[in-house]
Amino acid sequence: MTPAGISQSDLKLALKAFGDAIGADNVFASEADQLSYSDHFSPDESRHMPSAAVAPATAEEVRAIVRLANKYKIPLWPISRGKNFGYGGAAPVLKGSVVLDLTRMKKIEVDVESGTVLVEPGVGFFDLYDYLRANDIPLWLSVPGNAWGSVAGNALDRGVGYTPYGDHASRICGLEVVLPDGDIVRTGMGAMAGAPTWQLYKPGFGPSWDTMFCQSNFGIVTKLGMWLMHEPESVLGYDFEFDKIDDLGWAIDTLMPLRRDGIIQQSPSFGNWLRSAAVMTTRSQWTDDPGPLKESVISAIRKKFNIGWWSVQVRLYGPLDVTEATLKVLNNAFNGKPVMAMKPARWVKGDAPEGSPFSGVPITFPLANANWYGGRGGHTGYSPVLPTRGDLAMDQFRRTYALYQKYGFDYHASFAMGERSLTNVNQLLFDRDDADMMQRLDKFFRELVVDAKAKGYGEYRTHIEYMDVVAETYDFNDHALRRLNERVKDALDPNGVIAPGKSGIWPANRRGERS
Amino acid sequence: MKGRWIVERAMLGIASSALVFAGGAAMAQNKTAPAGTAVTDAFSGAMQDRSARSPDAALFVEKCAMCHRQLGMGTIILARRMDPAVAMLEKREDLTIDFVTQAARTGIGNMPRIQRGEVSDAQMKKIAHYLAKGNK
Numbered sequence: 001m002t003p004a005g006i007s008q009s010d011l012k013l014a015l016k017a018f019g020d021a022i023g024a025d026n027v028f029a030s031e032a033d034q035l036s037y038s039d040h041f042s043p044d045e046s047r048h049m050p051s052a053a054v055a056p057a058t059a060e061e062v063r064a065i066v067r068l069a070n071k072y073k074i075p076l077w078p079i080s081r082g083k084n085f086g087y088g089g090a091a092p093v094l095k096g097s098v099v100l101d102l103t104r105m106k107k108i109e110v111d112v113e114s115g116t117v118l119v120e121p122g123v124g125f126f127d128l129y130d131y132l133r134a135n136d137i138p139l140w141l142s143v144p145g146n147a148w149g150s151v152a153g154n155a156l157d158r159g160v161g162y163t164p165y166g167d168h169a170s171r172i173c174g175l176e177v178v179l180p181d182g183d184i185v186r187t188g189m190g191a192m193a194g195a196p197t198w199q200l201y202k203p204g205f206g207p208s209w210d211t212m213f214c215q216s217n218f219g220i221v222t223k224l225g226m227w228l229m230h231e232p233e234s235v236l237g238y239d240f241e242f243d244k245i246d247d248l249g250w251a252i253d254t255l256m257p258l259r260r261d262g263i264i265q266q267s268p269s270f271g272n273w274l275r276s277a278a279v280m281t282t283r284s285q286w287t288d289d290p291g292p293l294k295e296s297v298i299s300a301i302r303k304k305f306n307i308g309w310w311s312v313q314v315r316l317y318g319p320l321d322v323t324e325a326t327l328k329v330l331n332n333a334f335n336g337k338p339v340m341a342m343k344p345a346r347w348v349k350g351d352a353p354e355g356s357p358f359s360g361v362p363i364t365f366p367l368a369n370a371n372w373y374g375g376r377g378g379h380t381g382y383s384p385v386l387p388t389r390g391d392l393a394m395d396q397f398r399r400t401y402a403l404y405q406k407y408g409f410d411y412h413a414s415f416a417m418g419e420r421s422l423t424n425v426n427q428l429l430f431d432r433d434d435a436d437m438m439q440r441l442d443k444f445f446r447e448l449v450v451d452a453k454a455k456g457y458g459e460y461r462t463h464i465e466y467m468d469v470v471a472e473t474y475d476f477n478d479h480a481l482r483r484l485n486e487r488v489k490d491a492l493d494p495n496g497v498i499a500p501g502k503s504g505i506w507p508a509n510r511r512g513e514r515s
Numbered sequence: 516m517k518g519r520w521i522v523e524r525a526m527l528g529i530a531s532s533a534l535v536f537a538g539g540a541a542m543a544q545n546k547t548a549p550a551g552t553a554v555t556d557a558f559s560g561a562m563q564d565r566s567a568r569s570p571d572a573a574l575f576v577e578k579c580a581m582c583h584r585q586l587g588m589g590t591i592i593l594a595r596r597m598d599p600a601v602a603m604l605e606k607r608e609d610l611t612i613d614f615v616t617q618a619a620r621t622g623i624g625n626m627p628r629i630q631r632g633e634v635s636d637a638q639m640k641k642i643a644h645y646l647a648k649g650n651k
Contacts, residue, residue, distance in 0.1 A: 028631045032620060036628035055632035082630070090630065101632035126581045130565055146588075148581050282595065355562045363561050364581050368591040371625055 001034070001051045003075050003096035004069065004513065011051060014072035014098075018054045021064040025102075028053045031142040033468050037082070037099045039091035041378030042371075043438040044492035046186055048091040050077060053099035059178060059222040065100060067182040067230055075510070076100040077499050078220045080153030082119035083146075085367070086380045086427070088159075088464035094513060095500030104289065105222065112137050112206060115228050116173065116199035121152045121221060125362040139228040140360035142166050147362030152224035156214050160416065160423075162195065162357045164265035164317055165229045172210050174198040174225035180218070180493035185209075190225075198226035215461070216485075217499035229317075234348045236323040237315035237356060238330065241341040248310050248397060250391030252415065252422065254333050255314070256388045259417045263329055266358075269416040269425075270312045273298060276305040278369035278412060278429060292405045308340045320348060372410070375431035380463045382426040382445060384452035388417060396424055399451055407444035408437075423460060449473060464501075468515045471504020487512070518623070535618060561586055571645035578634050582626075592625055604646055611650045615643040 002011045019027045028037075029052035037053045038045040056062045069076050078098040082090030088098055105120035108131050117139075119128065125147035132139055142161030142406040144154055155168035165171050174188040188204035202210065213219055241252055248270060258264045277286070302308065315332065318321040334342070347354040355361055358375050370377035386392050393415055404411045412427040426448075430441050445466060449459065451475040462470045474481050485505045489496075496507025506514050563585040567573035575583075582589035583604045594602035600608050604615075616639055622628040634642070 025635075026632075032628075033631060035631040036620070040622060040627045053632055081633070085627065089627065098631075101630065103630075103632045118617045124581075126565075127577070130577075133565070216565045279591075289647065353562060355560050357561065362581070364588045365561075365586045365591050371592050371595070377625055436544060 001049065001096050003051065003094060003098075004510075005073075006074060006096070008074055011074065013369050014068060014074045015052055015054075017066055017068045017072070018098075022054065022056050022061045026055045026057070028055070028101075037090040037101070039088045040089075041085055041089070041380070041432055042465075043432050043435065045091075046095040048088060050090075050092050050099045051096045053101045055101040055104050055414070057104045058088060060222055061177065062100070062102070062178045062222055063182045063442075065182060066178055066180065066497065069098070070181065070495045073495055073497065073509075074098055075497055075500050076220075079157075080150030081124055081148070082237075083124075083149035084153070084157065085146075085370075085378070087461065090508055091464060092461075092499070093464045093467055094510070097500070100220065102222070105346050107223075110137060110139070111199060112139065112227075114200060115139055115230050116225060117228055118174075118199060118223055118225050118488075119151050121150055121225055123151050124148060125151055125154075129360070129362050138231040139361065140165075140231055141228065142171075143170060143357050143362045144168075145357070145362055145366045147357075147365055148364050151226065151411060151510065152221060153222060155226060155350075156221060158214055158230040160267060161360075162266055162269075162313075162315070163229055163360060165227065165498075166267050166387070168226075169214050171203045171227045172214075172224060173200065173227055175210055175221050176223035177209075177213055177219040180495075180498045184297075185219075186223075188225075199227075212488075215503050217505055218488060218501035220498065225383060229351070229360075229408045231359075232317045232319070234320040234323045234352055235315050235317055235345070236320075236347075237345045238326050239341075239343040239345060240312045240314065240334075240339055241343075242310040242312075243308050243338075243340040245309050245340070245397070246394065247308070247340075248415065249394040250337065251310070251312065251390070252388065252393050252417070253390040254337065255312075255417060256331065258333060260388070260419055262419075263326055264314060264417075265317060266315055267418055267482055268312050268314045268417050269414045270310050270416040272310055272411060273301050273305070273307055274372075274410055275311075275414070277301045277308055278410075278427075279366055280305070280368075282374055283410070284374060290408070292408060293410050313345070313358075315345065326405075328371070342376065366443065367500075369412070369427065369429060372429045373431035373437070374433070375433045377430065377431045378432050379427050379440075380445070381461065382428060382448045382463075383460050384448075384457040385423050385460050386415075386422040386424060386457055388422045393422060393424070394453075396452075396457075400424070400426065400448065402447060403444060403447055403451065407447075409444060467501060467504045563587065568572045569645070571641045574638055575605070575642050575645055578629075578638065589626060596624075607646070608648065609650070610646045610648070612640075612643040616640075616644050619643075 002008055015027055034049050038049045075097040077092030078100040079090045080102050102121035105122040107120045109118040125143050128151055143164045143167040144159045144161055155172050160166050174190045176186050178184050187209045189195040189201050191204055213221055284365050309316045316326045370379050401411055414425045416423045430437055459470045489505050490508045493507055496509045500507055500510045565576055567576045590602045619629040
């Protein structure tokens with residue numbers, strides 16, 4: 001297998017040259033290797049199968065590979081750890097690309113006093129967590145729901161976590177990037193050799209480029225600076241349960257001003273009952289009926305886990321004097337409103353470790369939900385961004401819920417509150433060995449995108465299969481943003497060697513591949 | 516409803532009801548606040564043991580424990596298929612070098628294939644040796 005337009009002999013020459021540059025034992029080109037770097041949630045892994053993978057260990061080795069890729073016109077697909085399974089894992093958009101696996105790049109540099117870290121792409125959340133604990137560093141991570149992935153990769157893909165530092169891309173401060181021609185650049189203050197402020201001041205002098213390398217294919221990030229939170233004196237809050245479907249609307253409107261004004265600094269995320277059930281149990285434990293879950297089953301799930309139709313966890317961070325005062329504000333906001341339950345949460349320095357993702361503890365068990373339907377399960381995300389308004393959230397819920405019913409999927413969603421926006425993250429769970437289900441899933445996803453677009457809502461992130469589908473919805477002035485992206489792409493990457501098709505951005509020599 | 520709630524027993528000492536957020540789920544643990552109020556810490560106890568007693572065990576912790584120690588995705592799903600007491604791979608007495616290597620390289624059930632960029636052949640050998648405990 002080769003990328004379209006590349007001969008088998010050229011690919012072979014390129015792989016040989018890659019091996020000469022970084023060691024032949026870091027070039028993986030067997031059939032087993034091709035499979036291992038494919039999308040293992042896909043019903044047809046051949047659709048996005050790479051022809052090989054190469055694993056450099058340093059930025060200099062990355063530069064060498066990139067120069068050779070230009071020489072042989074080989075498209076590379078950079079991954080940090082390749083664990084973003086719901087969005088395609090390690091697999092490239094363009095079949096036959098060579099995966100540039102940066103897993104072996106694992107350097108960590110922490111500035112404890114400033115609360116910053118400089119990580120290479122192979123550093124996972126568990127790696128960084130272990131490093132902080134081993135060195136007794138009082139800094140907390142912000143971890144995503146499934147924390148086996150890369151700290152840098154997650155931030156560059158705009159992943160989110162649960163602490164006040166949960167908007168990971170916004171905490172990036174300074175990058176080192178290998179450009180598509182093999183040049184290497186440091187952004188922000190890192191543009192000055194030896195500057196001690198690289199991880200401290202984001203803009204630098206003149207234009208700032210950090211966000212240009214998020215969800216893009218304009219370069220390969222080999223180092224990423226990020227701010228970390230100093231351990232606070234306390235974490236207080238509530239786990240709220242809401243009994244009725246319609247409670248979602250007023251509950252969002254209640255929290256929204258507190259979130260907008262920074263009273264609540266993390267992102268509360270409303271989720272429905274399936275979030276518990278899909279992790280803790282499998283569907284067959286509840287029902288043998290393949291149709292949409294009946295009200296009686298939903299009631300049984302809620303009873304078993306003692307949860308509402310919706311749940312949300314709110315946490316406040318800081319000195320105890322501050323969090324206790326803020327907790328009163330939160331209490332007042334819900335005073336007199338029909339909350340089903342408010343379970344207090346309280347951690348104060350000196351207590352046993354808080355021990356949860358709210359204090360940056362990495363976890364992987366949430367992805368046990370991939371086993372909900374049994375078989376070899378999987379999931380993908382559908383995540384449109386809405387204004388933070390309860391009525392619009394309810395409308396979104398009703399339309400989306402109806403589509404889940406239409407296509408025969410169990411509703412699994414959350415509404416995560418940003419400072420000015422609401423991201424409706426839907427986990428579409430499936431059994432990839434159920435061919436009928438996988439066909440329905442594809443139609444379901446495409447209709448969801450169309451449904452959101454009709455309201456002017458776009459996805460913030462998507463699976464490799466749907467990058468063109470989502471990019472197509474960003475259509476102001478006949479897709480002016482895509483034209484801009486591709487002008488930049490062509491200027492930086494005339495041979496189209498870095499991640500063709502990422503986020504719907506295709507280089508000139510492969511624009512015909514757009515789906 | 517049918518089936519046993521064996522997964523709960525796999526949660527290894529972490530109690531009672533489940534809480535969930537943002538695509539994830541949590542176990543809850545009740546404890547008493549200074550004021551005497553019942554307090555629930557969502558996820559409390561989600562922190563797994565990351566210690567190791569040998570270089571090979573340390574490699575297992577670095578590469579595998581996130582899923583195959585306490586509260587790992589692999590541990591939870593394996594607890595549905597076998598005695599939860601041995602759902603963590605390090606508790607198993609029946610693993611062989613060949614089985615561990617093949618499961619990791621080709622994937623098994625919900626487990627993805629582990630690529631050679633992440634775990635080299637030499638590292639895989641050490642991890643398999645560690646888990647096989649002398650079994651051939």
